[in-house]
Amino acid sequence: MSESPSKEVLNFDGYSEFIIATRYQQNNYPEHWHLTAEFYLIDQGEQIWRISGTTYQLHPGDVILIWPSELHEVIAGNNGEVSCIKFGCDLITRCHDINMNYLSLTKMHLIDETYPDLNRLLRESIHEVCRIHENRPVLAETRTRIKIEEMLLAICEESLRAPKESSQSAASANETYLKIKQACAYITENCDKDLSQADVAELTGFSTYYFSRVFKKYSNESFSEFLNRSRIRKAIRLLRVSDIPVTEIAFSAGFQSISNFNKVFRSTLGCSPLEYRKLYNAEHLTAPTPENSTLV
16 A cells, blocks of 8 residues: 655744745655645756646756645655745735635646746745845845745736737626625635625626626636635634634534535645644744734
8 A cells, every 4th residue: 555645844933934945955755745835946957846746847947836735746856956935825815816816826837938927037036035034134024925925926917817808808807807806805704604606696796697607717616615715714724823623613614514624624735624733733833923923
């Protein structure tokens, strides 16, 4: 029987509980996963990586993106030099519009010369974040957050890039997009309530059928998938900052049964709620406080 993929535990220092930036020589590394996102810049050497079953041949200057809970391994590191930043999913999910396009965002993995502008921005930003982390200037954490958010914005824009529409259709599409964005914000803020697709559709002024169609078009998720993801995010927040029993957390997050909560949680993060709580505690040297914590 083959061994199950291992979970990598990251110890975040006191500088920032959710960001690591480092440069090192990359060796082979077995298949594993973790709760953070990782952006790697290949500085020197040819490498071979595998992410979620897809193999990538990497060359100097390439950037590889690994999103939270994705299985990945380094098949051939060849002691090549890499610059790496690792950060919590909070930075990805706290903006409604980026969160709304999360699935499109996480389809982006290899950013090479095929995306010249994005590749250049990511290379410069990763090196800048590493310099900030090494030198620790005044307002270092804020500077780092801004850089990571700039990268996420650029990646999201590239993932959503599409042919230009006529001005009339573009205006209509923009109005629909704004309504769906408002719907996503409403779902996120009220996910612990008994929400139905018909109720949210009514708030936008769309029929349930049309709302279902355009919601899927703009978010790449169904209403129920987005609702479940919002509820899981609320549950994650409670798992991080409290000792509330898992059953109580499930109902507080909006789930109607503990079995469904456990099923959705595992399919989303690859571990059970209890395992997540243990992993989160293991990854942080100090417990988060209102002053230094960023919650999903």
